[in-house]
Amino acid sequence: MSRSRSLSPAVLAVALALAAPSLSGCLEHEDDARAESGSGPAVIQPGGPGEDASTLAPDAEVDHGDVAHDDIAFVQMMIPHHGQALTMAELAPTRAQSRQVKALARRILAAQRPEILTMAAWLTEQGVAVPSAKDDPAAFDHGEHGHASMHGMLTEEQLHALEDASGAEFDRLFLEGMIQHHQGAIEMADAVAKRGSDVRVTEMAEEMVVGQGAEVDRMEELLAQL
Structure with missing residues (x-):
């Protein structure tokens, strides 16, 4: 996956401050x-x-057909899914002990911030609701509507434990949590890459499967060394 320069929170906020309302169902x-x-x-x-x-x-x-709705459901869910990964990675500079964990967090920030902007732009082109990175992921979980559901999200308890940790304990919780998070994203991306109809969405999904799969392998190596 190509790496881009990280965007400032202000730029990200402006880019995602779109007027479309949040919808919880499948959107025509x-x-x-x-x-x-x-x-x-x-x-x-x-x-x-x-x-x-x-x-x-x-x-x-x-x-647009059921398959197109699968594309939309995936992209809508993946923005807040990425948003949680950013929240986790932003904790690493001040809490992590391992230099490798800090470097991994920087990589995640550099990759997923631009991906959020790309996905938001695609949804805008489709004329459907664009979640912000901070929206409640449950509001965009389309599983109950016959489409793919959200996977890999950390619970509030897991997030609080990560926020309260530091040093080696943070490193362990971060790696365990991000492995869970990445594996959920890979499951979602792999599904839409196989059945999606939009070329850009399937390309994004395929890149996520490859890029985050490589990061999972690296995180499992780091976790074994703790």
Whole structure:
């Protein structure tokens, strides 16, 4: 996974301060692509894999299909999922004892902050709700609607224990928690990479599987050395 320069919290906040309301269910949306017609702006109905798009009447609703909803559900859930990883990684500079753990935390921050912006931009293009990194992940868990559900999130108790720890104890809790967190993200990403319909979403998911899989291997090595 390519690494980008970390964004400041102020820049991240501005980029994610979007007006769309938070929704807890599967969201239907209209495509913003428009074509000129005599009766007003037309609506573009995306075709299936290998099929051309079609032009519908201006008042027609676009059917994105169940697979497209899986793409949306994954990206909506992954923003607050990444947000929790950032919260954990931001604790490391002042609490971790291991230089390797601090370096890993910096890597996670550098990778996942830009990914949040990329995912937010994709959701905006789809015209659906964009969570912030600080939103309650449960509000965007689509499992009860027949789509993938959230995996790997730490509980409030686990987060509080991590916040209260320092030194070697922090290192252990951080590695255990981040392994759990990454494995959940990999499970979610692997599922959408196999059945997703949007090329950008499947590419993002594939990169997460590879990048976070490598980080899990490294964290398991570090944990064994504690």
